[in-house]
Amino acid sequence: MTRVVIIEDEPPARARLVASLRELDPQLEIVAELGSVAQAVRWFEDHHHQGAPDLVFADVQLSDGLSLEIFAQVQPAAPIVFCTAYDEYMVEALAQNGIAYLLKPYTTTELGDVLRKYRRLEAHFSTRLAALARALGQPRASARRLLARDGDTFVAVPIDEIAYFGVRDGVTELVRRDARRLELDRTLADIEAELVSAGFFRINRQYLAHADAVSGFRSYFKGRLLVELKPAASEDVVVSQPNAARFRSWLEGA
CATH class of the missing domain: 2.40.50.1020 (LytTr DNA-binding domain)
Known part of the structure; x- marks a missing residue:
């Protein structure tokens, strides 16, 4: 079962995303719906001992800042799908474990394409993509x-x-x-x-x-x-x- 975290500060947008995900894959488990940078940072800090979710969907602009600030602080070892109405953060977002950048308003078909991309990556690396992200995210030896x-x-x-x-x-x-x-x-x-x-x-x-x-x-x-x-x-x-x-x-x- 794929464990999903959603970070979105607009309740209607969050509800549409949840409904679309459940329509596309009823086996998805949505483990958290978060609405702000502060709330997301607290959630990841409080749940780090439980392991990273398998996939994160995040709006870029939240009520108290950019979701990029979340991942600069807590760096969850999970692939991230950014869902936003703004395209100017694409490069920086995809540098943060990003596997897709969906521009609002996106369709259920586009969302399905993202899930299929995640599944292809998961199959290609033979282990869960989250495990790969954890391996890639291990600290490098410090330079001298x-x-x-x-x-x-x-x-x-x-x-x-x-x-x-x-x-x-x-x-x-x-x-x-x-x-x-x-x-x-x-x-x-x-x-x-x-x-x-x-x-x-x-x-x-x-x-x-x-x-x-x-x-x-x-x-x-x-x-x-x-x-x-x-x-x-x-x-x-x-x-x-x-x-x-x-x-x-x-x-x-x-």
Whole structure:
């Protein structure tokens, strides 16, 4: 039986999706219907010990943010079908275990095509696609140094000399502990995956910081946290309310 999680903040759209899925495959088990980023993050954190669902259907734009924020925080080891009225998030969405991007209003036929694609992938790899996603999602060994650009020159920077990474004007920036700033030709998500076991934490979509670079934090409005980095960042560095508990836990255990 295929276990499915649905993330959709519009009740009529959610009801149509549930009805269509049950029509296409009565054996599907819908284990959760979630309506917000915060609710989804809590659900995945509370149920991680039960294993990932087999398939996730997620709208991109939710009432409290983008569903992409969910998968940046909890990273469920399951393939994801994005269902949305907006096409501008396609590339970023498909980088998050995405196997399909359905534009609303989609038909039951299109939904059926997605389920058949999932079944083909499942059969091709001989084990459940969720198990494959878990295998692919295992942390990689941390790099010992990264190549960064200082003008026209490439510099090999040891990981233990890096305070944090940031994104400014679409450019990924490496900030050393001595406050020197260099540029990287890589995305923050790619760097995060490589440094997952090196003491770094994804504070938000713009910042990835080492624990030693966090000099403190204070409460911000609506349950968020304002983080103070060293060397100082060029803008406010804010942890979202859904991510605040994970940030505190990470900092205490780092």
